């Protein structure tokens with residue numbers, strides 16, 4: 585196994601990597617050690633890896649005897665890193681990468697290795713998928729850093745799966761092991777995506793409708809609710825350019841803003857983009873629920889890199905400022921650069937951010953003249969005009 589993990593690097597090296605500076609962490613190693621006997625006896629189709637960051641779990645599982653591995657990882661950036669390392673190791677024929685977290689990923693699985701997500705709802709959705717589609721005797725091994733683990737994680741797993749136990753901690757990581765599925769959960773109706781119709785006044789005014797429907801898969805920012813920053817951004821919508829032809833919701837999450845853009849401008853085509861598989865699945869469901877799916881195209885990519893140059897009149901952005909536990913602003917800066925590239929001359933970027941981040945100068949450099957439109961102690965909304 586050591587040989588298989590030795591070639592891993594925190595790829596790519598351009599600072600855009602999603603998951604920190606360590607390609608193989610103590611949790612990866614502990615998960616693989618705990619799963620070692622199961623992997624040694626695995627048959628084709630038995631092994632699934634969820635939430636791998638750079639490929640350590642995938643390549644480690646193959647090295648320990650798994651004949652093949654199905655992989656799903658939420659962020660397209662992590663997925664690219666996993667693909668890169670799998671290709672480099674010459675293992676692509678034995679690895680199937682799934683872009684979405686559907687039943688196909690876990691159907692019939694007997695060993696599931698999981699890097700614990702930070703959101704309980706994301707863990708719940710994984711557990712639910714496993715309970716519905718994996719083999720009766722599946723063993724799910726979910727590892728994380730002890731400081732990020734809570735008792736509620738055991739409860740979420742226990743609600744869907746059989747007996748749950750925790751391993752001893754090693755190098756500040758621990759693994760929860762859930763064995764077997766609960767028969768009564770096999771046919772339980774799926775809890776995800778959760779849905780709601782939101783009637784917040786700022787949202788209604790921005791959309792020009794009595795309410796806006798939202799759908800949220802487990803790993804999605806804010807869930808089926810309206811985030812405070814998003815609400816503050818929407819409270820300025822009466823000053824966004826009207827009657828635009830092409831609009832972009834950059835880092836769309838559930839796609840609430842994309843739905844608002846489509847509802848308020850019936851002639852507009854909207855692109856909603858996010859790196860997260862849960863987000864794009866949610867944004868598609870949100871667009872359908874609001875009857876605007878014919879005008880909202882949802883794309884999973886990194887910081888909107890696939891959007892065409894000079895293709896938009898309006899970009900609306902609520903950028904990320906967290907990646908796992910760390911405050912990270914590099915994705916936000918890459919999104920500003922994308923906005924500068926995809927806006928047509930005279931097009932506008934509307935951004936909300938945490939006031940202490942002081943993004944105004946960076947926005948002016950990346951896009952063009954930038955003014956503070958609204959400010960409160962927590963959030964600032966800016967308008968940048970493409971020169």
Ligand SMILES: C[S@@+](CC[C@H](N)C(=O)[O-])C[C@H]1O[C@@H](n2cnc3c(N)ncnc32)[C@H](O)[C@@H]1O
Pocket residue numbers: 661805806811814834835836837838839840841857858859860863885886887888902903904905915
């Ligand atoms: C603060 S949330 C905003 C979500 C949504 N627009 C809203 O206002 O509710 C930021 C979003 O950016 C996404 N994101 C983070 N890093 C990204 C990247 N490198 N490329 C694309 N999207 C990213 C996250 O998945 C998340 O959905």
